[in-house]
Amino acid sequence: MRRWLAAAAATTVVLLAAAGCTTTHGTDGDLTGGWAMIGAPTPFRPATKVCHESLQADSSLATYRPVPCTDLHVAETFHVADAPDAPVPPTPGSAQSREAYAQCAQRAEAFLGGPWRGARIAVQVLWPSRAGWRGGAHWFRCDLTETGLDGLAATGRSGSLAGALRGPSPLRLGCFDARVNGDSVTAMTPVACTQPHRTEFVGLWTAPEISYAALSADRTRTARGCRSAIARYTGVPDDDEVQYRAGWISYRPSRTEWQLGERRVRCFLWFRNRTLDRSMQGAGPTVLPVH
Structure with a gap:
């Protein structure tokens, strides 16, 4: 549109010159007609909400x-x-x-x-x-x-997440029906803590500033961190005997999250042969005895 206007103005000048005229009736000689100048382009910026x-x-x-x-x-x-x-x-x-x-x-x-x-x-x-x-x-x-617990699989949803964690929410980590094959977790299905389950989220452990490869390779460091999280959550002494009270499962940040500075590790208590029907929060040593 801008190029069309410029061409039209140029045509008017040629016609006036050909007729030998210097002014036209009813105009002031200003070919822009008082239009405002077009401003500099504004860089694209995405919207929120x-x-x-x-x-x-x-x-x-x-x-x-x-x-x-x-x-x-x-x-x-x-x-x-x-x-x-x-x-x-x-x-x-x-x-x-x-x-x-x-x-x-x-x-x-x-x-x-x-x-x-x-x-x-x-x-x-x-x-x-x-x-x-x-x-x-x-x-x-x-x-x-x-997303999933590992942060790798996005889940489709309808509705904004604004205020989604302000009260009880299905997005909060709680109790799970975990499927474990050797040292690998093959499934973590959320269930109500009053339903039979063997796994429960107990909190976060903050990993140190090490390489992602080092975090992935050293299970001992993660075990200590998650056992401390289990002790805090369940109300048992944070000592070497935690490992004889419950097992643990962890989910570390994705590699991309790690590069961005995310250091949280999600920790879960886990039982291979014991089924629970309540939360273990504050359960204490009597409910979680040393085996």
Whole structure:
């Protein structure tokens, strides 16, 4: 449209010159007609309180297809913040990416109304594409997704997650029917704690600043952390005898979460041969004797 207007104006000048005229009746010679100048283009910035049908690697305008959160979706944008100027978007593991994740993680708790690390929730940070960044789009986007315990499988849902953890919620981790094959957990099916079960979420252990490979390889470190979580949750002494009271299952952060600075490990007590029909919170040594 802008090019059409410019062409029309140029045609008018040619006609006036051909007629030998210097003025026209009823005009002031201003070919713009008093129109305001077109401003500089504004870089794309995503909206909050919208949802998305799929998870994305970045938040480029070309792939931006938000939907109402009442529709079926897998991710929800709850916060968008300014990012510091840099030649390119921050890379995974950089100080800037970790700072952005920390901000998203903190704001997620306020948005959800409760601690999200103890729920089937994952936080995702998205940056503009490189082309968008070069064009001045310096921001990051915070998304939430309902996910599995390992943070790898997104679950479709309808409805916003705003306030989803403000009270009792099926998203909170509780009791489970765990299926274990050797050292591998093949299934963790949520059940009410009053129903027969052998597994219960007991809390979080914060892993140290080590490599992801080292965390994955050293079960002894994780065992100590989760046994301490079991002791705190059940009200038994935090000593070497915890291992003879109950077994443990853990879910560490995904590799992507680890690069962003996430250090929480989700810990569960587990019984191979004992079936429970109540929560073990505060149960004490009598209910959890040493075997």
